[in-house]
Amino acid sequence: MTTPLLEIRQLYKSYQKAQGIFGRKTIQALSDISFSLYPGQTLAIVGETGSGKSTLAKLLVGIEKPDSGEILLEGQAVTISDYKKYNHVIRYIFQDPARSLNPHQKVGQMLDDVLRYSTQLNEEQRQDKIHQTLQQLGLMEEHADYYPHMFSGGQLQRVALARALIMDPKLLILDEALTALDPSLRAQIVNLLLELQKSTGLSYLLITNHLRLVRHISDHMLVLHQGKALDYGQTNEVFSNPQHDYSRKLIKSAQS
Amino acid sequence: MILLDIKNMTIELETPEGLIRAVDRINLTIREGEIRGLVGESGSGKSLIAKAIVGVLNKRWHITADRFSWAGQDLLRLSYEEQRKIIGRDIAMIYQEPSRSMDPTAPILEQLIESIPDSELESSWWGRPFERRKKAIALLHKVGIRDHQAIFNSYPYQLPEGVCQKIMIAMAIAKKPKLLIADEPTTALESTTQAQLFRLLASFNQLKGMSILLISHELETVARNTQTLSVLYCGQLVEAGETATILKSPLHPYTDALIKSVPEFQPELISKQPLYALHGSIPTLQHLPIGCRLGPRCPNARKECVKTPVLERLQNHYFSCHFPLQGKKL
Numbered sequence A: 001m002t003t004p005l006l007e008i009r010q011l012y013k014s015y016q017k018a019q020g021i022f023g024r025k026t027i028q029a030l031s032d033i034s035f036s037l038y039p040g041q042t043l044a045i046v047g048e049t050g051s052g053k054s055t056l057a058k059l060l061v062g063i064e065k066p067d068s069g070e071i072l073l074e075g076q077a078v079t080i081s082d083y084k085k086y087n088h089v090i091r092y093i094f095q096d097p098a099r100s101l102n103p104h105q106k107v108g109q110m111l112d113d114v115l116r117y118s119t120q121l122n123e124e125q126r127q128d129k130i131h132q133t134l135q136q137l138g139l140m141e142e143h144a145d146y147y148p149h150m151f152s153g154g155q156l157q158r159v160a161l162a163r164a165l166i167m168d169p170k171l172l173i174l175d176e177a178l179t180a181l182d183p184s185l186r187a188q189i190v191n192l193l194l195e196l197q198k199s200t201g202l203s204y205l206l207i208t209n210h211l212r213l214v215r216h217i218s219d220h221m222l223v224l225h226q227g228k229a230l231d232y233g234q235t236n237e238v239f240s241n242p243q244h245d246y247s248r249k250l251i252k253s254a255q256s
Numbered sequence B: 001m002i003l004l005d006i007k008n009m010t011i012e013l014e015t016p017e018g019l020i021r022a023v024d025r026i027n028l029t030i031r032e033g034e035i036r037g038l039v040g041e042s043g044s045g046k047s048l049i050a051k052a053i054v055g056v057l058n059k060r061w062h063i064t065a066d067r068f069s070w071a072g073q074d075l076l077r078l079s080y081e082e083q084r085k086i087i088g089r090d091i092a093m094i095y096q097e098p099s100r101s102m103d104p105t106a107p108i109l110e111q112l113i114e115s116i117p118d119s120e121l122e123s124s125w126w127g128r129p130f131e132r133r134k135k136a137i138a139l140l141h142k143v144g145i146r147d148h149q150a151i152f153n154s155y156p157y158q159l160p161e162g163v164c165q166k167i168m169i170a171m172a173i174a175k176k177p178k179l180l181i182a183d184e185p186t187t188a189l190e191s192t193t194q195a196q197l198f199r200l201l202a203s204f205n206q207l208k209g210m211s212i213l214l215i216s217h218e219l220e221t222v223a224r225n226t227q228t229l230s231v232l233y234c235g236q237l238v239e240a241g242e243t244a245t246i247l248k249s250p251l252h253p254y255t256d257a258l259i260k261s262v263p264e265f266q267p268e269l270i271s272k273q274p275l276y277a278l279h280g281s282i283p284t285l286q287h288l289p290i291g292c293r294l295g296p297r298c299p300n301a302r303k304e305c306v307k308t309p310v311l312e313r314l315q316n317h318y319f320s321c322h323f324p325l326q327g328k329k330l
C-alpha cells in the first residue's frame, strides 16, 4: 500500500477562553481527529461553522500547533518549524480570490515573487515556469501583464490557482473556494481541477460547509461536528449509509 | 388572481458613455399563493429587478415598462407616491445585503418593533408599546426563535447569520405582505440552516397564502423550493414556466447548460467526470453582445442570433431563442 500524502493521527486542539473575571473555559476545538489522504485523491471535510474546520486548516498550514497528535507528510512527521519547508508542498486557495490578490501588482510579477521567494530558479527559468503555469490554467501569456482588476471573476479564480500551482504542490487545500462561484464558472473550475488531478496526481482537501459537489468530486469524506469526526469513509458509502444522526440530517438537508 | 404583472420592463443605467441597458425587456408575473424562482448568474440583473419592483433604485436608473400592475391595478397610471404606498403596503423585501434590511446599530427588539405598522395595532395609544412588544415576541416565535429574551437586546453582529436571517424574515412578514421578495436569503448559510429557512418560507406560503419571489444563483435550491421559474442571462429573460417542466425539458441553451452543470441533476454522470460547462465567461455591461446575449457562448448560435430573439410561448412555457432545443420552431 502506498504511503499517504497526508496523514493525521489523533489530533487534539483546545483553546482557552476567558469567562467572567477569573473564570476560564476550555473549548475543545478538535478531538481525536485522524484521517489519511492519498496521492491523486480528494478528501472532503464537511462541517458547519464552529465544527473545527478552520482550526484544522490552521493546524495544517502551520499557523497553530496541535495540543497533541501528529501530522505526517509523505510519512514524515512535520513540526511547526518545518512550516516553510513544506509550504510549497501544501498550497491554499481561499473563498474570495480577488481579496487575496494585490491589486497594484501585475499577475506576472506576483507569480515571479512566489518563485523568487521559494525556489532557486533563475530569471529565464522563472519566466518559462510562469508562462507554462498560465497556459496550464487556460490563461494566456499576455495575462502576465494584467492587473487583477482586468480579469473577470472566473479568470481571477484561475489566477489564484496559478499562484498556488506554480510551486508544483502535491496538495491543494480548497477552503470554501467553490461555494460562492456562479454555476457556469463553477463547472469550468471543477473541470480544471479534475483535469489537473488526472494529469499531475495532485491531491485536494476540500473544506466546505456545503455538500454540493462533494459527492461528485471527492473520493472520501469526513463529517466534522463540534470538533469530532463523525462519519468518515468513501463518499458514496457515507452518502448512502450515514452512521450518525447529524450526518443524516446534513445529507438530507442537501437533498430536500 | 395575478398579483404582479410586468411586461417588457427595461432598466437602464446613466453613464458618461450613455445609457447602459442592464435589464432588457423582461416579463414577470406572480399569482396569488405562487412561489416563483428567479435564477441567473451574478450580475444578471436579479437584484435590479427586485429593487425596481419595490422602487428603491436611485435616479441614475431609468425604468420603463409596457405594463406594471399590481392586483389588477395599473401602477403606471399612478404617481410615484401612490405606487410606493400600494407597494409598501403589500410587498416586503429581504435584501441581499443584510445591512439594508437590518440596522447594525440598533438592538433587535427596537428594529422588530419598528417593522410593525400602525395598521396592525388594535390598542389605543397608551396600550401600544405593550402591544408592539407582544407582537414582536409573536413574530419571533413564528420564525422559530423561542428564546426571545436572549436576543432582544442583542445587536445583529452578536448573532449567528442564521438567526439574523430569521429576524429579517420576521421583520418582513410583520406587515403581512401579499408578496415577499427574498433576494438570496440563504446563500451565506449552512445547509441545515438553509433547509430550515426554506421550510419556514414554505409554511408562510401555505398558511397565509403569501406569494414569494425567491431569488438565487443556485439552481438546485430554487428548483427544490418553487413551483414556477424564470431564468435570466445577462439581463435578458431566457426562459420561464413551471419549474418541473423546465428542469425536465428546457428549451433555451442557457437553461440547458445550467441544469447540466449541476451534478445532482445528472444522475447518470459518473463521479469525477467533467461537468458540462459553457466556454467563455459572462460579458460585462460595457461589452454586451448585440442580439442574443448568450450568442458568443452558445453552442447553437447561428447568424440569425445577432437579432434579439423575442419571447415565444409553448403552452405555459416561455423562451426566447431562435433555435430552441426541444421540438421544432413553432
Ligand SMILES: Nc1ncnc2c1ncn2[C@@H]1O[C@H](COP(=O)(O)OP(=O)(O)OP(=O)(O)O)[C@@H](O)[C@H]1O
Residues within 6 Å of the ligand: B013, B022, B040, B041, B042, B043, B044, B045, B046, B047, B048, B049, B096, B217, B284, B285
Ligand atoms: N450601483 C450600480 N452602479 C453600476 N452598476 C451597477 C450598480 N448596481 C448594479 N449594477 C450592475 O447591474 C448589473 C445587474 O446587477 P444586479 O445586482 O441586479 O445583479 P444580480 O443578478 O443581483 O447579481 P448577484 O447574483 O451578484 O447578486 C450588474 O452588471 C451590475 O454590475
Ligand code: SF4
Residues within 6 Å of the ligand: B252, B253, B254, B292, B293, B294, B295, B296, B298, B299, B300, B301, B302, B304, B305, B309, B320, B321, B322, B323, B324
Ligand atoms: S438565440 Fe441563438 S445564440 Fe441565443 S440562445 Fe438561441 S441559439 Fe443560442
Ligand SMILES: [Mg+2]
Residues within 6 Å of the ligand: B046, B047, B048, B096, B183
Ligand atoms: Mg443580487
